[in-house]
Amino acid sequence: MNNRLYFASDYLEGAHPKIINRLVETNLMHTVGYGDDPYTVSAKERIRKACVCPDAEVQFLVGGTQTNATVIDAVLKLYQGVIAADYGHIAVHEAGAIEYTGHKVLPLKSELGKIKAEDVRKYLEDFYQDPSYTHMVNPGMVYISQPTEYGTLYTKEELTALSEVCREYKIPLYVDGARLAYALASVENDVTLADLARLTDVFYIGGTKCGALLGEAVVVPNPELISHFFTIIKQHGALLAKGRVLGIQFDELFRDNLYMHIGKTAVSYAGEIKSALQKKGYPLYFDSPTNQVFFILEKSKVESLLERVEYSNFEQYDDTHVVARYCTSWATTREDVDALLEVIANFR
Amino acid sequence: MNNRLYFASDYLEGAHPKIINRLVETNLMHTVGYGDDPYTVSAKERIRKACVCPDAEVQFLVGGTQTNATVIDAVLKLYQGVIAADYGHIAVHEAGAIEYTGHKVLPLKSELGKIKAEDVRKYLEDFYQDPSYTHMVNPGMVYISQPTEYGTLYTKEELTALSEVCREYKIPLYVDGARLAYALASVENDVTLADLARLTDVFYIGGTKCGALLGEAVVVPNPELISHFFTIIKQHGALLAKGRVLGIQFDELFRDNLYMHIGKTAVSYAGEIKSALQKKGYPLYFDSPTNQVFFILEKSKVESLLERVEYSNFEQYDDTHVVARYCTSWATTREDVDALLEVIANFR
């Protein structure tokens, strides 16, 4: 559109070329609606295979907030709330979509987006020791994101610990994988799709930020967790008549393992950007291992940087600095990165 | 996929070639998210022009049920319900999505999907004459669809009458235009987009069934009707991060008046199919003026017809007959229709 650089987020372009091609190829094929078409059926099967979870229920929804609200409402009982990181997406940035379903988000202190199994355990222990706990919102689910809003990762050990406390208390563990491809692409990651299917009770594989035009794939390893999921999706306005639009995209994302490597260049570019920033003397806010780069920027420079680069001022750092964020994606090109590196090198 | 014929609905294919081409062309352009991109801005402007309503708020949502639930919840006050045809989509086929928002659907008797202004008036008069009306759901909106689920059309006169009673009682009138392109394409139609903008308080222009991959355009002629609509859309899980996916499609649908004639062949083919059925001795259930053909079929023939044609058994007619429905669409081809005409001619 213009010669600004776009590093504000990972949903700034259309779809991965393979996906857009597939949409073109299949465009005039006739199929039945509501996800019973062969593309969707195939996509579900590929995802079950990638998760090594042959019995999983897989459903395709449209966007992240919608998916979170629908899944959380479907899993929680009437009197329950969901434990989440105090700065988690559902706690802060979904316009109250969870509360709109009637359920409270129970915030737990977090560090760089992550919550600890021991804190969950403490919360649950304290809850059941409170003599008035029947007057309080019953904790019925634990929500985490992988990677988190800060791009950080739960290790397999950490996820196992969370899984254990959840299973001890019979509370489903739910993973929001809006950016899951960038976790899978990180060299620091040791959590596979099969681990997610084994250690959690429900999770979603993000499409919107990971190469699709739109779409998120919900995986329920043990389908008994959610009865009548299809009707619930419809009730929540999350059912596409033309379900194949999602099916085709995920079928492509899971054909030839595309999803496993679609985030690789993004993560690698993020690494280059981090180095350049540090070299130029911009302190990182912390060393995020996926496709997001957080650094500390003088407020006085915000304006002039925005002229060149569409990026995100993530949060206040102190009175004179902000935490700025660059975000790469599957669509980021060598040229974009080189141009950004030049901006960084020449910035003052 | 195979050589069956597909006349079951109007969401069985991808998008109109012009739309899919535009998605391809724009695919790697960078834009900001959430509908602030130039494609979406342009699409909104084109729709305002087509509706001759320069101040209208236009918002793009993903699907019909979602749109209905979000709009109705946004417009109704806490204590209100929505009057709708007793067989209307929101009353029967949306899995309780409206009730899920906390509001009752107040069913009104209908004929071939249409409700009458005089019946709405009677309902409102009776309501306010009931001494216990403060113990009842306050009617806060009237919902109709154009065309209706039966493909029938409100005339400009009928719509004007509905508009008048709504305005007299200060109740917003909302039109579900899931298949609006097929109304606009019907020779029997005398209601324009400008009429809708003038006579109603909110309506949506259907994309999913009218040539888009997905998407519905909500038009609010007087934006004061819904405050903070953007946040409400987000709260209802109806906001696309990659808003341009909708913007691009509607920008194309309203470029060169595509939306005005995209339904023309479908309506014309429906006419041919009606003639062929009548000629062959299959009574029409009634003469539907848009892209749906309802006819009466012996139950004993259902199986063998389904082997050849994907169609819809709409409802029970009597003990030995069903009301069957063929549905054409923008994607229906001359070849498809000829093949169907042959099926009809040879059917026994």
Next chain:
Amino acid sequence: MNNRLYFASDYLEGAHPKIINRLVETNLMHTVGYGDDPYTVSAKERIRKACVCPDAEVQFLVGGTQTNATVIDAVLKLYQGVIAADYGHIAVHEAGAIEYTGHKVLPLKSELGKIKAEDVRKYLEDFYQDPSYTHMVNPGMVYISQPTEYGTLYTKEELTALSEVCREYKIPLYVDGARLAYALASVENDVTLADLARLTDVFYIGGTKCGALLGEAVVVPNPELISHFFTIIKQHGALLAKGRVLGIQFDELFRDNLYMHIGKTAVSYAGEIKSALQKKGYPLYFDSPTNQVFFILEKSKVESLLERVEYSNFEQYDDTHVVARYCTSWATTREDVDALLEVIANFR
């Protein structure tokens, strides 16, 4: 307050003298809150005995609409609705309190307030035969009232039939007993509290209209039906801090079998009123067997009757007549009835 006669409803006075005395006696006793006091514990035990259902969970709520909304929401699953008579209280007169919980009331045709087991069966059969039933509200409960809003009674045979179809389809059967004392007091009644406990899944024993200041006792024969009911009651704003206010009243209502005969004079007086009306030439709308008398009254006489008697104009009969209702209660006195009989005898 004045010398008008009050026959408009059965909630026009305070509490049965035994109850008010008991409230006075216990007034300054100290007890713990939220229903753990000894009065409430005793009341629950007496109700369990009266229902011959030693394992039942009993909870006391405040009013009828609140009880219906809380119980129905507690029992239904997210995607379900409740089948009810089309003129049932929850369908018409509770200001959408059920829809407010997110669930649709699925209206079933009724006769004098009653629905038929065969119609429920037909509804369920048709529902599951509809190919698009997963797009519709799943029927998850059947709601009836005993006596109905028309004062009519389900016989044990009819209740058994309803119970059977509900159990066949694994759908809980719920009975609203707002006026249950008047059913139990009717010579035409053959349904006992034990029958209710045996044939239904949850029911409530009305207090407000049956001698208490306020309060309704919910009985759940198999407590597994509703998990965490206490917290749900709190969440629905239906938990009294001073729970004993309800416990004391129901303890008295179920001491010495008061509840079994508290409605007897009301039903007997209603019989006298019916005879007087018929003798005077006022046709009964139908012969209601409990404490309500429905008769047909010329509209022209409404005004002058209202001057003497507070009664209820129940519904339109025809252009020149209404269905009028007299309602007796536990508080109706011989003097009141004699005065009303005189009004009737002299009315013109």
Next chain:
Amino acid sequence: MNNRLYFASDYLEGAHPKIINRLVETNLMHTVGYGDDPYTVSAKERIRKACVCPDAEVQFLVGGTQTNATVIDAVLKLYQGVIAADYGHIAVHEAGAIEYTGHKVLPLKSELGKIKAEDVRKYLEDFYQDPSYTHMVNPGMVYISQPTEYGTLYTKEELTALSEVCREYKIPLYVDGARLAYALASVENDVTLADLARLTDVFYIGGTKCGALLGEAVVVPNPELISHFFTIIKQHGALLAKGRVLGIQFDELFRDNLYMHIGKTAVSYAGEIKSALQKKGYPLYFDSPTNQVFFILEKSKVESLLERVEYSNFEQYDDTHVVARYCTSWATTREDVDALLEVIANFR
């Protein structure tokens, strides 16, 4: 019931003798239902007078959680949440009743139950400066309690400051007065009912904890704030058929200024108990000015104290201590206090 002492809360007895007498006196009077009876009409008028607010709408509801949920839902717009102290009753102890209405409770840091006007201002300023605020829950109301859950009081100056920031941002200010009588009875209090009516947009005058069997009186100084409040109350299951049960009680509470002094002995006794604790060497947690006494107790003594006194272990203090709470009420007698003082004097 036994010779334990009851200082656990202020809802452990029935009603003030004047109220119970009035209920007895009026018991068999006939009145119409739903709050149109003369007692309720009179009670409303007395409350308007006491608040020096002749145009206020007054409605009687049953309990605190119900009142909070109904009022907050009635006032907030669909997309809004309510700012409250992070340890406020609605944030912690109402089983998610507010979230159940679809609205988020937005927690603000508090000190001894109180929030500061400057923190509210900061919250609102930050909110509107956040570039993504339209993706977040819009703050639509400020909720405080007077006295707070800690028995502390807002001064007139503090309340004025809160009122000013709310009016600047056009956000209603709501005061939960569950224990308002104990605020009005405190020598430290300088906020009158007229101040509440002048400085806030809606508040409730607590009955349940302040001498009534049950009931809370909602006051809306400018009735335009809440349209159709009656229907909303019904919809929320908060409408009593026998409305006079509340009307009679509040009519008595506001006859002869009973409400203004009903809390006086309770506050005075609390003072005596504080002195006795301090004398005996039990540190107060802080010096609460109303009817609650918070002190620090060794965990090892909890058991033996509970044998003698029903009191409340309010929260954890440290590993070996709890914050214990004694609560007095209108029903606390000289004898009760003397007995407690003896327990304190002899405790070890």
